[in-house]
Amino acid sequence: MKRYIIPIVSVLACMLLLLHSSCQDDDNSLGALIAPADLSMEARIIGVDDENEYGDGSGLVEFKVSAQHATNYKFVFSDKSSKNTSNGTYTHRFTTPGINDYVVTVLATGTGGISTSKTLTLRVFSEFDDPETKSLLTGDGSKTWYIAKALPAHLGVGPSGTFTPDYYSAAPNEKDECFYDDAMTFSLENDGSIAFEHDNKGETFFNASYLSVAGGSGGDDQCLAFDTSGKKYVNLAPSSSEAPGTPGTQFIISDGGFMNYYIGTSTYEIMKIEDDYMELRAIMGSDDSLAWYLKLTTDPEGGGGNGGEEEEMLQTQFDELVWADEFDQGSEPDAASWNYETGNNNGWGNQEKQYYTEDNAVVEDGTLKINLIAENIDNFQYSSSRITTQNKYDFQYGRIEVRAKLTEGGGSWPAIWMLGSNFTEVEWPGCGEIDIMEYKGNEPDITHGTLHFPGNSGANGLTQSTGVSNAATEFHNYTVEWTEEQIIFAVDNKIFHKFDNTSDTPFHQPFFIILNVAMGGTFGGAIDPAFQQTAMEVDYVRVYQ
Numbered sequence: 001m002k003r004y005i006i007p008i009v010s011v012l013a014c015m016l017l018l019l020h021s022s023c024q025d026d027d028n029s030l031g032a033l034i035a036p037a038d039l040s041m042e043a044r045i046i047g048v049d050d051e052n053e054y055g056d057g058s059g060l061v062e063f064k065v066s067a068q069h070a071t072n073y074k075f076v077f078s079d080k081s082s083k084n085t086s087n088g089t090y091t092h093r094f095t096t097p098g099i100n101d102y103v104v105t106v107l108a109t110g111t112g113g114i115s116t117s118k119t120l121t122l123r124v125f126s127e128f129d130d131p132e133t134k135s136l137l138t139g140d141g142s143k144t145w146y147i148a149k150a151l152p153a154h155l156g157v158g159p160s161g162t163f164t165p166d167y168y169s170a171a172p173n174e175k176d177e178c179f180y181d182d183a184m185t186f187s188l189e190n191d192g193s194i195a196f197e198h199d200n201k202g203e204t205f206f207n208a209s210y211l212s213v214a215g216g217s218g219g220d221d222q223c224l225a226f227d228t229s230g231k232k233y234v235n236l237a238p239s240s241s242e243a244p245g246t247p248g249t250q251f252i253i254s255d256g257g258f259m260n261y262y263i264g265t266s267t268y269e270i271m272k273i274e275d276d277y278m279e280l281r282a283i284m285g286s287d288d289s290l291a292w293y294l295k296l297t298t299d300p301e302g303g304g305g306n307g308g309e310e311e312e313m314l315q316t317q318f319d320e321l322v323w324a325d326e327f328d329q330g331s332e333p334d335a336a337s338w339n340y341e342t343g344n345n346n347g348w349g350n351q352e353k354q355y356y357t358e359d360n361a362v363v364e365d366g367t368l369k370i371n372l373i374a375e376n377i378d379n380f381q382y383s384s385s386r387i388t389t390q391n392k393y394d395f396q397y398g399r400i401e402v403r404a405k406l407t408e409g410g411g412s413w414p415a416i417w418m419l420g421s422n423f424t425e426v427e428w429p430g431c432g433e434i435d436i437m438e439y440k441g442n443e444p445d446i447t448h449g450t451l452h453f454p455g456n457s458g459a460n461g462l463t464q465s466t467g468v469s470n471a472a473t474e475f476h477n478y479t480v481e482w483t484e485e486q487i488i489f490a491v492d493n494k495i496f497h498k499f500d501n502t503s504d505t506p507f508h509q510p511f512f513i514i515l516n517v518a519m520g521g522t523f524g525g526a527i528d529p530a531f532q533q534t535a536m537e538v539d540y541v542r543v544y545q
Contacts (some may be wrong), residue, residue, distance in 0.1 A: 036067035036108035036116045043104070045124055052125070059094040059126030059237075063104070067116060070108040078103040080193055080233035081254035093252075095235045096192075097129040128238050130249045136273045137234075137251070138194060142187040145278065147260055148295040149173050149180045149302030152446075152466045152496060155261065156293040160283055163243040163271070164498060165293045166462040171446040173302075178223035179205040180302060182260035186234065194234040196253055198260075204228065206262045209286045213262065232257040239269050243281065246271050263292055277303070312495040314488065316481055318399040318544040326540045327368040333361055338387040341516075344380055352521035353411075354382040361385035368538040372412055372517045374531050386516035394421045394510035395543055401479045402436060402515075403539035406471045411527030412441035413518040414536040416478055418511040429457035432506030434487065437478040441534070442525045445469050447478070449489030449497045453506050459522075464489065464497035475539055484508065513541065 042064045047056020055061075065073050065088040075083045075090055079102060083090050094102055101123050109115040137143065148154045150172050156165025173180075178201070187195040204214065204226040211217055214224035233254045239246060250269040257266055264285025271279040276298040284290040297303035325337055340358045347353075355378050360371045372384045402416045415438045420431030433452035440446070450463035468476055468491055481488040487507060489497035501507050517536050520527045 033112040033114045034069050034110055035114045036070035036110045039065065039067040039070075039106070039108050039116050039118050041065045041104075041106055041118050041120060043120060043122055045122065054099050054123050054125035057125055057127035059124055059128065060091055061094065061122060061124060062089075062091045063106070064089050065106050065108065065118075067108040069110045070116075071111065072109045074107045074109070076105045076107070079235060081235055081252070084256075093235065093237045094124045094126050095128060095237050097126055099123060099125045128236070130236055130247065133247050133249045133270060133273060134188070134194065134236060136275065137278075138186045138188040140188055142185060143298060144183050144185040144300075145296040145298060146183060146300055146302060147180050148277070148297040148299075149175075151295050151297075151303050153293070153464060154295040154302075155179070156464075158291055158293070160289050160291040162291075162500070163241075163281065165291075165464070166499065167290075167456075167460070169293075169464045171443065171465045172467050176205060176223050178203040179260060183300075184259060184296075194236070194251075196232045196234045196257055197230075198228040198232075198257060200226065200228045200260065202226075204262050205260060207264070207284070209284075210262050210264050226262075228257075230255075240267075241269060241281075243269065243271060247273060259294060259296075261292065261294065268294075314479065314481060314490045314493045314495055316399050316544070317483070318481070320545055321542060322398070322545045323393055323395065323543040324540060325368075326366070327363050327538060328366045329363070331363055332358075333363060333368060333387050337389055337392055339390055339392065341386045341388060344378075347521065348518070350518070350521040350523060352413075352518045352524070353380065353527065354384040354517075354519040355380035356386045356516070357383050358385070359383075361387055366539070368515070369535045370414070370515060370517045370538075371533065371535045372407060372409075372519060373533045382519040384517045384519065386514065388515075389513045390419075390421070390423070391512075394512040395545065396508070396510045397482050397484060398543055398545040399479060399481045400436065400513070401477055401540075401542045401544070403475050403477050404437070405473070405475045405537040405539075406439045406447075407441050407517060407534040407536050408444070408472045409441045409528055409531045409534045411520045411524050411531060412534055413521065413524030414439050415514070415516055415518065416538075417514050418480075419514065420506055421510040421512055429453050430506060432509075432511070433457075433461075434480060434482070434507070434511060435461075435463075436480045436489070437491075438523065439471060440524060441472075441528075444472055447471060447491060449480070451487065451499055451507075462499060466491055466494070466496035475537070482507070515541075 044062045045055040046060040073085050073088045103121050105119045107115045107117045153169035156169040158166040181201045183199040185197045203223045206224050208221050214226045216222050216224045234251045236251050239248050239250045253266040265282050269281040271281050278296045280294045282292050342356045344355050362369050370385045377383045407414050417435045423431040429452045435450040438448045446465050447468050448465045450461045452461040456462050477492050479490045487499040487501050
């Protein structure tokens with residue numbers, strides 16, 4: 001008969017617990033206070049069997065405590081971590097490699113703060129170890145990290161089932177200063193533990209779902225006064241997910257500690273870590289369908305350059321030119337390739353302020369110029385053009401490359417994009433939309449690449465941005481590499497957005513091309529009252545398969 005070791009506190013352990021229990025006396029000055037009574041604690045080490053007396057190496061232990069009159073329970077562990085819980089259940093991971101003894105104390109708190117405690121000693125086996133990550137995180141001494149505010153996507157969010165910020169990524173320096181001025185220091189102590197200190201300069205950037213934690217309210221993320229002082233501790237543990245190419249390690253900050261953005265979690269998965277650069281992923285505490293991403297650097301200025309992040313260059317699999325317009329013939333777009341869409345069409349669904357004409361798209365000096373002009377036309381104050389290849393040219397899969405110089409002026413909104421050719425049959429967003437490039441004159445150093453389709457349309461489009469410091473004064477190549485498996489966005493062949501093109505997206509059919517310059521609206525934003533005229537210049541449009 002097999003002998004099973006049951007990793008639940010035994011009768012002998014329970015007797016030991018009674019020896020370690022203590023109660024505070026009532027504070028009569030506060031009235032009659034009742035201490036929590038009949039405090040019991042059970043501990044189950046995960047994976048105990050005949051061959052693994054101290055567990056399966058995961059270091060996981062399930063705790064369950066209960067007491068009469070208790071309103072809260074606090075676990076205090078000898079690995080310098082702690083946890084508050086109202087229901088008395090918690091699973092803790094002990095991470096010191098090997099077989100080690102740990103002391104666990106639970107404090108049951110009742111009304112008025114009076115508490116009862118109980119202590120237990122456990123022997124647990126953990127086989128996890130990542131000395132390289134510990135060394136990179138702390139510098140084998142002390143290392144301070146800052147948000148890499150100069151980098152695109154230093155903050156991002158996406159679905160928790162993937163490993164990219166498909167929903168949103170912040171442009172360089174986009175957020176409030178309180179998001180950027182935090183200093184987070186990891187220090188290696190003599191006993192091998194990792195200490196954590198967070199200097200937030202008195203304010204923390206709170207996710208809208210957690211404003212009440214700091215006494216705030218409203219529907220937007222906010223900077224709120226919040227105390228992050230005091231030393232906390234960090235435990236390294238195996239990642240709970242299997243993100244490709246990661247070190248397979250996460251860290252957990254004790255006592256409710258967090259990195260600079262408050263999203264209701266203390267657990268951060270390390271996606272990438274180098275001497276001076278780190279990428280983190282964290283599941284939001286109030287919504288486990290969302291994963292948030294942070295880029296950090298040891299540069300107090302926020303990671304000028306690439307902050308240790310190597311730029312990924314596009315390696316195309318399409319090199320046969322199948323269609324092009326070089327805009328070197330005639331004085332207007334070639335009618336064999338392009339259509340005009342005219343009017344305002346009720347703001348084109350985006351509250352846009354321009355009126356499209358056939359006169360604002362001209363070909364001269366080897367480029368197409370789409371002119372945006374401040375002038376009165378059919379009761380609108382701005383004129384522009386929008387041209388498409390609908391019913392004249394479309395394609396499915398390949399590389400489209402557009403070389404263009406963008407607009408100047410607040411409110412201007414040039415776009416290079418594509419719609420599914422079944423647009424008139426299924427309408428938008430069912431047809432799918434690929435925004436190769438979108439740009440705001442109000443944010444002249446940033447360009448965007450976005451996908452719209454059912455469930456991710458309008459403001460919920462899957463977008464990424466990248467810095468292009470001279471987009472309005474120099475020509476750049478805006479590219480999409482589109483395959484059955486993936487859609488990749490790049491500027492000057494530098495990749496900034498990747499999307500897994502699964503079988504249930506609409507991106508498995510022919511698409512046609514659109515070039516336009518809008519004014520104002522939901523994306524273009526506030527219009528400069530002094531605006532007069534600008535243009536998007538297009539050197540060429542080329543499609544390779």
